[in-house]
Amino acid sequence: MFALLSRIYHISNPPKVKKNDVDEKGKPLNFGCLGAAKITxxxxxxxSYSHAEVNLYAVAARDAKRAEAFAKEHGFQKSYGGSNGYQDLIDDPEVDVIYNPLPNGLHFEWTMKALKGGKHVLLEKPATNTAAEATAIYELAARKNLVVLEAFHYRFHPAIQRVKAILDSNELGTIKNISASLTAPSGTAPEGDIRWSYELGGVPLWTRDVGYTVNVLRYLASSNPTAVLTAKAVPYSSRPEHKQVDKMFWATLSLEKEIIGELHSNLDEAKLFGIIPRIPKLSATVKCERGSVEIFNFLIPHFYHSITVSPTGKPRRIEKAYSFKDINLEAFVDKVKGRTPQTxxxxxxxxxxMKWVEEIYAKDGFGSRPASKYVYHEDAT
Incomplete structure (x- = not known):
């Protein structure tokens, strides 16, 4: 408990470094933030407080007063607001990087506009609504020699990397099955939350749960799926506008190397006795020919996690791998600066x-999320 409280304190109060000193690493990157999202x-x-090369330069929001208040509260130097606020931020010549945490349905348009404006992009997951849109983003980034990173933060934490190292060491032998679960108690996403908006590319299977569960499945297996064997989703409600909006799902996939993957997600898990929220399931379990390994809380391991290794015929052991640095941000800065990131x-x-998320939807008949109506033209905004 003391260790948990210590981690929460350090995460909430990271050490601050001086931003004004130009050291051997060079000038800090000016970050511009699109929107005033809760994840920011x-x-x-x-x-950013502990990164000398990251400067919170400007934030933009549709509401000018909200942008100004957000900038003041969090230490951004400038704010942009109004109907043209996002574009004004991109057009600011002092901005080096755009951080895009907008609703999923807006990721493609504003990432393409940021790249067109010559900015690197740190893009919250999921990158886009379709694999085709993700492909277009990276093709434009390559043409303009710019960096784009889909911010799957957990991939940069030593906890999941330790699990993969155990699997890669062959201590447990060949992987046979991987299961991943991500659930949250009812009320986590209340009525009106963007997760329930089909138009904004929402729904748990897309926004959070299947994106994460498919990702951890592929990462730990070191391979891609070959087919979706089964898929079942439960609609958020019986209302017509929710016919393509799921609140829970199950899927089974076959992967290369004869691995079977099982996924489960639920953003509306019923409370015990109707009043007690259930503990979220944020785990991945890998069964191998000579034992198994399970990670609890792969999603936000910096708060708390456990890695349980159970070799056949040997004592079970529990490992942990913590780091208070946001390695995701550090890796992004390294890449922009021309250095080799840790991962x-x-x-x-x-x-x-994105492709396999779409395949899961197709199997169940839900269909892909709506593609953006934005059409990129080099000579137009």
Whole structure:
């Protein structure tokens, strides 16, 4: 408990470094943030405090007063607001990087506009609504020699990397089965939350759960699926507007190397006795020919996690691997600065994840999320 409280304190109060000193690493990157999303403080603002090369330069929001208040609260130097606020931020010549945590349905349009404006992009997951859109983003980034990273933060944490190292060491032998679950108690996403908006590319299977579960499945297996064997989703409600909006799902996939993958997600898990929220299931279990390994809380391992290794015929052991640095942000800065990051989520990885999320939807008949209506033209906004 003391260790948990200590981690929460350090995560909430990261050490601050001086931003004004130009050291051997060079000038800090000016970050511009699109929107005032709830994820931004944890994903960018607080981690930036301990990064000398990250400067919170500007934020934009549709509401000018909200943008100004957000900038003042979190230490951004400038704010942009109004109907043209996002584009004004992109057009600011002092901005080096755009952080895009907008609703999923807006990711493609504003990432393409940011790249067109010559900005690197740190893009919240899922990158886009379709694999085709993700492909277009990375093709434009390559043409303009710019960096785009889909911010699957957990991939940069030593906990999941330790699990993969155990599997890669062959201690447990060949992988046979991988199961991944991600659930949250009822009320986590209340009525009106963008997760329930089909038009904004929402729904749990897309926004969070299947994106993460497919990703961890592929990462630990070191391979891609070959087919979706089964898929079942439960609609959020019986209303017509929710016919393509799921609140829970199950899927079974076959992967290369004869691995079977099982996924489960539920963003509306019923409370015990109708009043007690259930503990979220945020786990992945890998069964191998000579034992198994399970990670609890692969999603946000910096708060708490456990890695349980159970070799056949040997004592079970529990490992942990913590780090208070936001390695996701550090890797992104390294890439922009021309250095080799500790690990990376490349374009092929992002596109493959989107492809198999779409395949799961197709199997169940839900269909892909709506493609963006934005059409990129080099000579137009």
């Amino acid at each position: 403080p944890g994903a960018l603002i607080k981690p 990376w989520v490349d374009s092929e990885d992002t596109v493959a994840n």
